[in-house]
Amino acid sequence: MYKVERLDNGLVVATKSMSHMESVSLGVWIRAGGRHEDTKNNGISHLLEHLLFKGTKTRDMRRIKEDIEGRGGTFNGFTTEEFTCYLVKLLAKDMGLGVDILSDMVLHPRLAEEEIEKEKNVIIEEINMYKDIPGHYVHEVLSELLWPGEPLGMPLAGSEESVRSLTKDDIESYRQTYYNPKNMLLVGTGLLKEEGLLELSRKYLSSSGGKDAPPFKKFRREQKRQGLKINFKQTEQTHLALGFHSLDRFNPDRYALSLVNILLGANMSSRLFHIVRDEMALCYEISSSLRKFEDTGAFVISAGVDEKKLVKALEVILKVLDSMRREPVLEEELRRAKEYYRGQLLFALEETMSFMLWLGEKIVSGEKDFSVRKILDNIESVSAEDIMRVSKAIFCNEKMNLAIIGPVKESKEVERTLQLS
Numbered sequence: 162m163y164k165v166e167r168l169d170n171g172l173v174v175a176t177k178s179m180s181h182m183e184s185v186s187l188g189v190w191i192r193a194g195g196r197h198e199d200t201k202n203n204g205i206s207h208l209l210e211h212l213l214f215k216g217t218k219t220r221d222m223r224r225i226k227e228d229i230e231g232r233g234g235t236f237n238g239f240t241t242e243e244f245t246c247y248l249v250k251l252l253a254k255d256m257g258l259g260v261d262i263l264s265d266m267v268l269h270p271r272l273a274e275e276e277i278e279k280e281k282n283v284i285i286e287e288i289n290m291y292k293d294i295p296g297h298y299v300h301e302v303l304s305e306l307l308w309p310g311e312p313l314g315m316p317l318a319g320s321e322e323s324v325r326s327l328t329k330d331d332i333e334s335y336r337q338t339y340y341n342p343k344n345m346l347l348v349g350t351g352l353l354k355e356e357g358l359l360e361l362s363r364k365y366l367s368s369s370g371g372k373d374a375p376p377f378k379k380f381r382r383e384q385k386r387q388g389l390k391i392n393f394k395q396t397e398q399t400h401l402a403l404g405f406h407s408l409d410r411f412n413p414d415r416y417a418l419s420l421v422n423i424l425l426g427a428n429m430s431s432r433l434f435h436i437v438r439d440e441m442a443l444c445y446e447i448s449s450s451l452r453k454f455e456d457t458g459a460f461v462i463s464a465g466v467d468e469k470k471l472v473k474a475l476e477v478i479l480k481v482l483d484s485m486r487r488e489p490v491l492e493e494e495l496r497r498a499k500e501y502y503r504g505q506l507l508f509a510l511e512e513t514m515s516f517m518l519w520l521g522e523k524i525v526s527g528e529k530d531f532s533v534r535k536i537l538d539n540i541e542s543v544s545a546e547d548i549m550r551v552s553k554a555i556f557c558n559e560k561m562n563l564a565i566i567g568p569v570k571e572s573k574e575v576e577r578t579l580q581l582s
Contacts, residue, residue, distance in 0.1 A: 162533065163520055164355045171343030171370035174362045175524055177350040177516055185351035186513040187259045188248040189267050190525040193339035195242040196312045196377035204319015205327055205335050207240045211280045213247065214238065216271040225262060240317055243454060244525045250514050253352035257361055264365035267340055274329055281324050288318050295400040295566040296465060302564035303402040306388035307459055311380055341371030348521040351513035380457045387579055388562035391569050398465040399567025403478065406560045407458040410526060416539040417547040418451065423498040424490060425449045426462060432481050433462065443474040455526065460555055468568050475578045483581050485552040489545040502540050556581060
């Protein structure tokens with residue numbers, strides 16, 4: 162389905178030809194993110210990502226935008242805990258321009274002092290904005306509970322103090338450490354050929370591979386007891402994020418865990434949505450999600466409820482989780498979850514950008530065998546017993562963490578509620 166090559170300088174190039182498309186989607190992935198930081202430089206990965214859009218040594222930021230958007234294209238970037246990505250989507254005839262601009266951004270950024278100071282102010286406003294959005298900020302509070310004192314528990318954008326303290330030398334040193342071809346991946350999907358992308362890679366990304374980038378520190382701590390953090394805030398809704406330490410991205414049970422997520426809260430026919438929202442009207446929005454990293458993970462349930470219904474909502478959520486541990490899922494329900502997984506994956510791979518993001522994340526994260534056929538075969542092989550076994554392993558009291566933001570008055574009552582039978 163796709164081809165992967167490694168150039169002499171260490172750069173990995175992955176291509177997926179989609180001959181029925183008119184566009185190409187390109188992404189340069191860097192193995193550097195929030196987990197490569199510490200308390201002193203927290204937020205540097207995210208700040209550097211912003212700065213790369215502010216111009217290179219040969220292009221100012223206006224020219225970058227006009228060169229891409231003037232050809233009907235789009236471009237963006239994002240930072241995660243374990244990697245950073247810069248991406249463009251263009252018509253196939255403009256693929257060379259896309260590789261040129263992306264490589265110029267990651268290898269030759271201007272990093273002007275005045276732009277650094279301006280972008281610090283922008284990011285601090287971003288930090289403050291998200292603190293004013295409790296449905297978002299509650300997940301940062303949960304991360305602190307799940308991974309206390311670890312980079313995973315720190316906000317990706319950093320704090321106002323850490324961002325303010327970053328200097329141009331700090332940023333340039335970080336970039337030189339991680340932004341070299343040995344630590345990069347270029348992915349192209351759409352109306353392209355492998356030979357064409359490899360030729361462009363050699364033209365624009367042929368610089369020396371540099372030194373091997375240092376790895377992040379692995380998470381080894383075992384949680385001994387529940388975590389609870391309530392931030393009192395006078396809001397109309399009380400926002401909760403319930404998280405359990407879970408599986409890493411390489412665990413053989415990750416396929417069963419993906420189905421547990423679908424069964425519980427990934428869509429409108431899931432148990433939590435049907436019971437907590439539709440049947441009992443305890444909330445407007447409730448969902449579950451997975452956070453998967455190289456060496457750890459989390460299963461997260463989030464909801465917004467009336468403060469008077471908080472304890473009842475928690476009781477019902479925990480009862481639904483308990484049923485996953487104690488009662489085998491019905492064959493028809495499991496079949497629907499498998500078909501949902503299959504459909505969502507295949508739908509995503511129909512579009513060039515979605516395919517590029519899927520393929521890039523697999524490769525940059527170090528997954529070795531990820532053919533679509535094999536993934537779907539592994540999903541198909543999951544049994545009702547697997548669902549129960551994985552649920553029992555994850556949904557247990559000592560792995561439970563709860564973050565709440567809202568006008569909560571009865572914290573003791575909330576604490577008493579947090580018990581699975």
